[in-house]
Amino acid sequence: MALLVQKYGGTSVASIERIKQVAAKVAAAKRAGKDVVVVVSAMAGETNRLIALAQEISKLPDEREKDVLIATGEQVTVALLSLALKEIGQPARSYLGHQVRIETDNAYGKACILSIDSTKIVEALKTGEVVVIAGFQGVDENDNITTLGRGGSDTSAVALAAFLNADACEIYSDVEGVFTTDPRICPDARKLAKVSYDEMIELASTGAKVLEIRSVEFAKKFAVPVHVRSTFTELEGTWLVEEDDSMSDVLVSGVACDKNEAKITLLRVPDRPGLAAQLFGPIADAHIVVDMIIQNASEDGTTDMTFTVPKADHQKALAIVERALPAVHAKGIKVDTEIAKISVVGVGMRTHAGVAAKMFEVLAREQINIQMISTSEIKISVVIAAQHADQAVRALHDAFIR
Numbered sequence: 315m316a317l318l319v320q321k322y323g324g325t326s327v328a329s330i331e332r333i334k335q336v337a338a339k340v341a342a343a344k345r346a347g348k349d350v351v352v353v354v355s356a357m358a359g360e361t362n363r364l365i366a367l368a369q370e371i372s373k374l375p376d377e378r379e380k381d382v383l384i385a386t387g388e389q390v391t392v393a394l395l396s397l398a399l400k401e402i403g404q405p406a407r408s409y410l411g412h413q414v415r416i417e418t419d420n421a422y423g424k425a426c427i428l429s430i431d432s433t434k435i436v437e438a439l440k441t442g443e444v445v446v447i448a449g450f451q452g453v454d455e456n457d458n459i460t461t462l463g464r465g466g467s468d469t470s471a472v473a474l475a476a477f478l479n480a481d482a483c484e485i486y487s488d489v490e491g492v493f494t495t496d497p498r499i500c501p502d503a504r505k506l507a508k509v510s511y512d513e514m515i516e517l518a519s520t521g522a523k524v525l526e527i528r529s530v531e532f533a534k535k536f537a538v539p540v541h542v543r544s545t546f547t548e549l550e551g552t553w554l555v556e557e558d559d560s561m562s563d564v565l566v567s568g569v570a571c572d573k574n575e576a577k578i579t580l581l582r583v584p585d586r587p588g589l590a591a592q593l594f595g596p597i598a599d600a601h602i603v604v605d606m607i608i609q610n611a612s613e614d615g616t617t618d619m620t621f622t623v624p625k626a627d628h629q630k631a632l633a634i635v636e637r638a639l640p641a642v643h644a645k646g647i648k649v650d651t652e653i654a655k656i657s658v659v660g661v662g663m664r665t666h667a668g669v670a671a672k673m674f675e676v677l678a679r680e681q682i683n684i685q686m687i688s689t690s691e692i693k694i695s696v697v698i699a700a701q702h703a704d705q706a707v708r709a710l711h712d713a714f715i716r
């Protein structure tokens with residue numbers, strides 16, 4: 315029998331009424347002859363609420379306890395959805411991450427899935443039950459509860475689809491699929507029928523939060539057919555696929571915006587070998603992902619070193635930088651949390667020149683100052699002031715896609 319993994323995000327399970335709607339959808343798939351494993355997120359806003367509670371106690375909460383706390387959001391929704399399914403006559407069973415043993419490494423708050431024991435899931439499916447699994451959470455080898463990072467239920471779903479060898483992984487959300495840009499920012503955004511794994515990795519890593527980046531990396535690695543679609547319509551959404559020839563005709567397939575990074579600048583550090591290693595080594599050891607880095611050399615032998623990290627990690631990164639300050643002889647530190655990273659993405663950039671120049675022209679016309687730039691084979695990103703983010707997205711979408 316065909317096996318479907320369906321994932322429902324926070325807005326799809328935001329109320330009892332919506333959970334009942336999801337139950338009806340799941341039961342319909344089961345009636346249509348599919349085996350169904352469902353992954354759910356916490357109710358919309360719940361993870362933020364739990365994080366805020368921890369922060370009322372400590373600015374940098376202990377990471378193990380924070381994971382125990384924020385994993386509870388998904389415990390509520392697996393139970394409620396299973397209850398709703400049973401209520402309409404569909405046998406169901408809920409499992410938390412540790413119960414089916416979704417084993418992860420021990421990087422609290424951003425753990426990576428290492429293995430999933432499918433035994434209990436397969437047994438439950440054989441008895442005709444729908445299996446409802448808590449997204450976003452796992453357990454490390456010492457039985458500590460871990461979480462996978464914001465948006466991590468997507469990764470739980472795709473990883474389950476990979477380990478169970480599912481026929482498809484459906485990601486249900488509050489949008490009809492992957493759009494050319496965030497449809498909430500740009501009303502002209504168009505739904506893409508398909509998007510390549512590589513483009514989606516770039517879009518996800520640059521802020522298109524409709525899919526969490528690791529879920530796309532998993533999907534690519536294990537060739538999981540992923541279908542992103544809306545909980546609230548029956549319309550076909552967007553399929554993640556291998557790149558094909560038709561795709562390189564399109565220069566830019568998406569514009570993304572990320573308002574979740576912060577910029578840290580070390581002022582006037584001596585321009586000498588080993589400095590970057592001294593600074594970024596401890597940051598990496600703390601599992602903080604540094605995104606962009608720029609270094610401006612000045613004439614007096616010192617440089618300003620600027621880099622970006624996820625906003626959620628910037629206090630932690632700052633503490634590390636402050637500790638390193640005497641050793642690197644910096645004259646000071648500046649932090650800016652009011653930034654946005656805007657990116658244009660498209661496999662067509664591999665074979666066409668001029669995208670960067672056009673992007674800078676568009677921003678210049680809008681009088682938007684560029685603070686940092688980075689490029690990859692199929693992406694160009696700039697950091698600008700957060701207040702201009704939406705204007706930049708609309709202008710770039712208009713210039714490249716419309």
Ligand code: ADP
Pocket residue numbers: 322323324325326355465486487488489491492493494495496497498521522523524525568
């Ligand atoms: P869920 O709670 O279902 O996981 P998310 O809020 O994580 O949903 O992701 C869906 C949101 O992603 C949409 O509401 C939309 O605002 C945003 N988004 C950003 N970029 C895009 C894009 N290119 N296509 C579709 N949605 C996007």
Ligand code: ASP
Pocket residue numbers: 323324355356361362387449450463464465466467468
């Ligand atoms: N509940 C988690 C979050 O808000 C995981 C998810 O929704 O995917 O980030």
Ligand code: MG
Pocket residue numbers: 323465468523524525526
């Ligand atoms: Mg999400």
